[in-house]
Each structure stands twice: as structure tokens, then as C-alpha cells.
Amino acid sequence: MIRSTTALLAFALLSSTALAKAPDISLTTLKDVTKTLSDDSFEGRAPATPGEEKTIKLIADRFAKAGLKPGNGTSWYQDVPLVEITAKNISPMTFTGGKTPVSLAFSTDMVVGTNRVVPHVDVTNSDTVFVGYGINAPEKGWNDYAGLDVKGKTVIILINDPDYQTKTLDGDFNGRAMTYYGRWTYKFEEAARQGAAAAIIVHDTEPAAYPWGVIQGSWDGPRLGADSADGHMDQSLAIGWMQLDAAKKLMASAGQDFDALSAAARQKGFKAVPLGVKASVSFDTSIRKQASKNVVGLLPGKTRPDEYVMFTAHWDHLGICPAVKGDNICNGAVDNASGTAGLIALAEAYAKAGAADRSMLFVAVTAEESGLLGSQYYAENPLHPLGKTVGGVNMDSLNLFGRTRDVTVTGPGKSELDDYLARAAKAQGRVITAESTPEKGHYYRSDHFSFAKLGVPMLAAGSGDDLEKGGTAAGMAAAEDYVTHRYHKPQDEYNPDWDWGGAVQDLQLYYTIGRELADSDAWPNWMPTDEFRAIRDKSRAGQ
Incomplete structure (x- = not known):
């Protein structure tokens, strides 16, 4: 169960740990x-x-100038193999054998693609099964695939968690707060582990946290993914989404009521329902392999150099994008040139202060905007063992609206890092607030998640909305203005009039947390009921 913010703060007040004094953070570095x-x-x-070439060279040069050492032997870089797959000549997705045939058109009714690096995909007359939320969570006593063999079959899956409609944070899956099991990425991963030939998620705006237009934009064109030696042949042949109305039409054809099935799927012990219809879809693919790079800097520890505290930020953005008022370059100044600048400024501050007991890793990752691919690649191919990585902080867009009285935690109560955050925030005179929309699963949508899912506790926290100048109303208005007018648009450009006070305030917070981790012998873990606890325990057992 998620601990309350009050409980977190009370725990922190009991601690007598001396916190490192946060140093000055170079405003010149941040701006330049x-x-x-x-x-x-x-x-x-x-x-x-x-x-990319200009970007990674700048980061490596700044790491070197700060006094870091290359994080990959003698190299600053880690190669990240990528593959771009574009589905084309997509047939309608059809379901036959029910009361009436169902045919779904690409983009308007459904989207479909593949992670397999193959020139053609053909799913023909595949038995179709409704598997509820498609969750297999042994630690929660929940398995929607129990007693079911879906090899070669098509599974229809609901988005989010079974208890997402709960207004509190209580429930088998943390109530309103989305867990890893609620994310679409998990649904596809689990379906592949179960052997499904095709996995189709039902889109519903509230539990998905975004409208159908976002799905269309993400799937109607090239999709960049991680490359692998086996071409991802262990993945489902076809994956995708269908509109809610299309799902209801399918269930009616199969003699089922969608709402009744959905209600049943929210109950523990739910049994998957074979629909008695057969699914078919086919398409060709064009394949383009490419390579990118993570940039990794290391500040070796003085007494335990084989233990690591990690800071991450993604350096990439969207490149050339649809033009707005004649501008077609998505510069990504806030997202995430600012976070990359923060990573470099932190590296400078730590190097200037001198080595801690443990080593510090500074990892600028690629392809976050394409699905956390750079961080995923590092996590799956770590340059330094994850079992020896204590934990860390991810920075995805700094606060450029000004200093705040609060710190917002994304995914509160997941790990013992919350206690480190509480102590550091208290030292700044700031209070902790939980995220306002936990049902959107923001913890699973940035680079810290790649490390978390493989066991490393990672903190996602930053400035809240309560600005020292203007209060919460001003903070919320500024955030809304950015999301509406600049986020992922050419208008996310550098502004010389930005107020960097909040960015510096947060970076000093991160510094304090990182230094406490690096000078201690503690190994903060996930909370006992968290979905990543068992993974961490296993990775640490061999150390």
C-alpha cells in the first residue's frame, strides 16, 4: 500500500543523517x-x-571539461542499435465466425504494427480471447492468463489496472495510481511471454490518459525501436489498439456484452473468455537499421568505486517535425536540452566538491522520445552492474518558471528513496506533494522506468506548482501554457527571459540526495508490495 506523504515526512524527521550542503549550480552552464x-x-x-553528432560531442566535451572520466572504458559512448519499422499495405482487421462479420479500418478503427524485424506480417484465422487486463502479477495473486494457452491466438486487452476507477490510492493495484501492469508496454510484453500471435488493446480515453488521436499519431508512420540479434522473434507477430466502439461491436458479434466483461475483469479470479471468433490482419513492412549513442561519464568513488549512484537525462528530441507558422524544427529547449544541461551542471558540481565514497554515473541517453530506447538499452546492457547501482535521479525537463514552495513526487511510495527526498526537501523548506493525476502513470513514461523495471530504485520528482511568486494558480497556469503552446512543438525554444531559480533549486535538491546516497553504505529498496521489489532482491542477492 502507498504510504501517505505525511508518513513519509514523519519518517524523514526521525532520521539524524547529516545532509551535504548543496553547492552553487552553474547558471552559466545551464544557460549555455x-x-x-x-x-x-x-x-x-x-x-x-x-x-546527434553535434549533441553527443558537446556532452562528452563538457563531461571531460568537468573532470569526469569516460564511462565505457576509454570511450564516452555506448552504441545503441535501433531499427525503424514502417507498416504499409495494411489490410482491415477482420473477425469472422460471430453473429456478424466485423471489419476494422486502419487508423479510424484500429492501429497495428510489429516489433519483429520481418518484411511481412500475416495473422490468419487466429482464435480470439478476451483476457481482461492481461496481467500476470504473482506477488498480488493475480493472473488473467491462469489455465490459458494463447499460443498462436489473438488477445484483446483492457488498458490500465483493474482498480483504476477507485478515487483513492487503496486497492490491489494501488487504486487510482497506475502501476506498471497498467501500461500498454507491459500488456504487449506479457502477451508475448504468453505466446500470443497478436495483442490488441482497447482504447478508452480516461484509463489510457490520452485520446485516440495520440494513438493515431504514434502508429501511423515509422516506429523506432531497439534492434536485436534475433530480430525480436520472441515478440507477438502483431500488436496494436482498437477503438472502444470497435471493441463493443466485436463483443456483440461474439454474443458478449463489453461492459459486463469489463466489470468481471476488475475482480480477482477473473477467467479469460474465448470469444469464438477468428482474427485476421496482414501488412508489409519497410525496415531501416540505424545506430545512436548514449553518453556516459564517471566520477570514480574514493572508497567503494564499484558501487554507483546514477543521474540520467535524455539528450534527444523530435528533430524535423510538422511546421507551425513556418518553423519545422522541434528544438526541445525545455524537453530536454534543459535536463541535459542540468546533468552537466550536476557533474561539474560533484567533481568540484571531490569524489564521494561511491562512484557517480552521469548518463545522457538517446531515443527517449521514441519509447525510452536509450535507457532501455543501457539497463539491458549495463556498462556497470545494475546490482551494484544504488539508485538515482532522472531529469526530464527542468522548471523554468521560478522557485517553488513544494516538490511533486511522481509515483510516491514506491521506494525508500522517498525518505531521501523528504529529508532534502525539508532542508530547503519545501513540502512534498503527490502528483495530481496518478492514473496517467507518468512514472512509467520516462527514462527512470527503464532502470526501475530491472530493479534499480529511481526517483522522479521536481518542482510542484506552488510558485514563490504567484502561488499555485500561477504555477498551474504556466505549466498549462507550456503544454498547450510549446510541448513537442517548434515553439519549445530557448527564452533568455526564463527564471532559472526553480531549476537551480531542484538541482541542489538532487545533489543533496545523490551525495547522501554516495557517502552512505545504505541500499534503498522498493517497498515490499511494489512490482519491482522482487527484481531488485534477486539482482542484489548475487552481490
């Missing part, structure tokens, strides 16, 4: 790096472009 990385000459920093 952000301005340079978001200049038009970097062409939006898309992976595998000339903009």
Missing part, C-alpha cells in the same frame, strides 16, 4: 548548454542525424 543544444543548427537532436 540549453541555448546551444536547442539552436536550429542542431536540427532538433533526432537520433541518427547530424544533430
Whole structure:
């Protein structure tokens, strides 16, 4: 069960741990790096472009100038193999054998693609099964695939968790707060582990946290993914989404009531329902392999150099994008030139202060905007063992609206890192607030998640909305203005009038947390009921 913010703070007050004094953070570094990385000459920093070459060289040069050592032997870089797959000549997805045939058109009714690196996909007359939320969570006594063999079959899956409609944070899956099991990525991963030939998620705006248009935009065109030696042949042949109305039509054809099935799926002990219909869909693919790079800097520890505290930020953005008022470069100044600048400024501060007991890792990852691919690759191919990585902080867009009285935690109560955050926030005179929309699963949508899912406790926290100048109303208005007018648009450009006070405040917070971790012998873990606890325990058992 998630601990309340009050409980977190009470725990922190009992601690007598002496906190490191946060140093000055170079405002010059923050401004110069952000301005340079978001200049038009970097062409939006898309992976595998000339903009990448300029970006990774700048980061490596700044790491070296700060006094770090290369994090990959003698190299600053880790190669990240990528593959771009574009589905084309997509047939309608059909379901036959029911009361009436059901045919779903691409984009309007459904989207479909594949992670397999193959030239053609053909799913023909595949038995179709409704598997509820498609969750297999042994630690929660929940298995929607129990007693079921879906090898070669098509599974229809609901998005989010079974208890997402709960208004509190109580429930088998943390109530309103989405867990890893609620994310669409997990649904596809589990379906593949179960052997499903095709996995189709039902889109519903509230539990998905975004409208159908977001799905269309993400699947109607090239999709960049991680490459692998086996071409991802262990994945389902076809994956995708269908509109809610299309799902209801399918269930009616199969003699089922969608609402009744959904209600049953929310109960523990739910049994999957064979629909008695057969699914078919086919399409060709074009394949383009490419390569990108993570940039890794290391500040060796003085007494336990084989133990690591990690800071991460993604350097990439969207590159050349649809033009708005004649501008077609998505510069990504806030997202995430600012976070990359923060990573470099932290590296400078730690190096200037001198080595801690443990080593510090600074990892600028690629292809976050394409699905956390750079961080996923590092986590699956770590340059330094994850079982020896204590924990860390991810920075995805800094606060450029000004200093705040609060710190917002994304995914509160997941790990003991909350206690480190509470102590550092108290030292700044700030209070902790939980995220306002936990049902959107933001913890699973940035690079810290790649490390978390493989056991490493990672903190996602930053400025809240309560600005020292203007209060919560001003903070919320500023955030809404950015999301509406600049986020993932060409208008996310450098502004010389930004107020960097909040960014510096947060970076000093991260510094304090990182230094406490690096100078201690503690190994903070996930909370006992968290979905990542068993993975961490296993990775640490061999150390």
C-alpha cells in the first residue's frame, strides 16, 4: 500500500543523517548548454542525424571539461542499435465466425504494427480471447492468463489496472495510481511471454490518459525501436489498439456484452473468455537499421568505486517535425536540452566538491522520445552492474518558471528513496506533494522506468506548482501554457527571459540526495508490495 506523504515526512524527521550542503549550480552552464543544444543548427537532436553528432560531442566535451572520466572504458559512448519499422499495405482487421462479420479500418478503427524485424506480417484465422487486463502479477495473486494457452491466438486487452476507477490510492493495484501492469508496454510484453500471435488493446480515453488521436499519431508512420540479434522473434507477430466502439461491436458479434466483461475483469479470479471468433490482419513492412549513442561519464568513488549512484537525462528530441507558422524544427529547449544541461551542471558540481565514497554515473541517453530506447538499452546492457547501482535521479525537463514552495513526487511510495527526498526537501523548506493525476502513470513514461523495471530504485520528482511568486494558480497556469503552446512543438525554444531559480533549486535538491546516497553504505529498496521489489532482491542477492 502507498504510504501517505505525511508518513513519509514523519519518517524523514526521525532520521539524524547529516545532509551535504548543496553547492552553487552553474547558471552559466545551464544557460549555455540549453541555448546551444536547442539552436536550429542542431536540427532538433533526432537520433541518427547530424544533430546527434553535434549533441553527443558537446556532452562528452563538457563531461571531460568537468573532470569526469569516460564511462565505457576509454570511450564516452555506448552504441545503441535501433531499427525503424514502417507498416504499409495494411489490410482491415477482420473477425469472422460471430453473429456478424466485423471489419476494422486502419487508423479510424484500429492501429497495428510489429516489433519483429520481418518484411511481412500475416495473422490468419487466429482464435480470439478476451483476457481482461492481461496481467500476470504473482506477488498480488493475480493472473488473467491462469489455465490459458494463447499460443498462436489473438488477445484483446483492457488498458490500465483493474482498480483504476477507485478515487483513492487503496486497492490491489494501488487504486487510482497506475502501476506498471497498467501500461500498454507491459500488456504487449506479457502477451508475448504468453505466446500470443497478436495483442490488441482497447482504447478508452480516461484509463489510457490520452485520446485516440495520440494513438493515431504514434502508429501511423515509422516506429523506432531497439534492434536485436534475433530480430525480436520472441515478440507477438502483431500488436496494436482498437477503438472502444470497435471493441463493443466485436463483443456483440461474439454474443458478449463489453461492459459486463469489463466489470468481471476488475475482480480477482477473473477467467479469460474465448470469444469464438477468428482474427485476421496482414501488412508489409519497410525496415531501416540505424545506430545512436548514449553518453556516459564517471566520477570514480574514493572508497567503494564499484558501487554507483546514477543521474540520467535524455539528450534527444523530435528533430524535423510538422511546421507551425513556418518553423519545422522541434528544438526541445525545455524537453530536454534543459535536463541535459542540468546533468552537466550536476557533474561539474560533484567533481568540484571531490569524489564521494561511491562512484557517480552521469548518463545522457538517446531515443527517449521514441519509447525510452536509450535507457532501455543501457539497463539491458549495463556498462556497470545494475546490482551494484544504488539508485538515482532522472531529469526530464527542468522548471523554468521560478522557485517553488513544494516538490511533486511522481509515483510516491514506491521506494525508500522517498525518505531521501523528504529529508532534502525539508532542508530547503519545501513540502512534498503527490502528483495530481496518478492514473496517467507518468512514472512509467520516462527514462527512470527503464532502470526501475530491472530493479534499480529511481526517483522522479521536481518542482510542484506552488510558485514563490504567484502561488499555485500561477504555477498551474504556466505549466498549462507550456503544454498547450510549446510541448513537442517548434515553439519549445530557448527564452533568455526564463527564471532559472526553480531549476537551480531542484538541482541542489538532487545533489543533496545523490551525495547522501554516495557517502552512505545504505541500499534503498522498493517497498515490499511494489512490482519491482522482487527484481531488485534477486539482482542484489548475487552481490
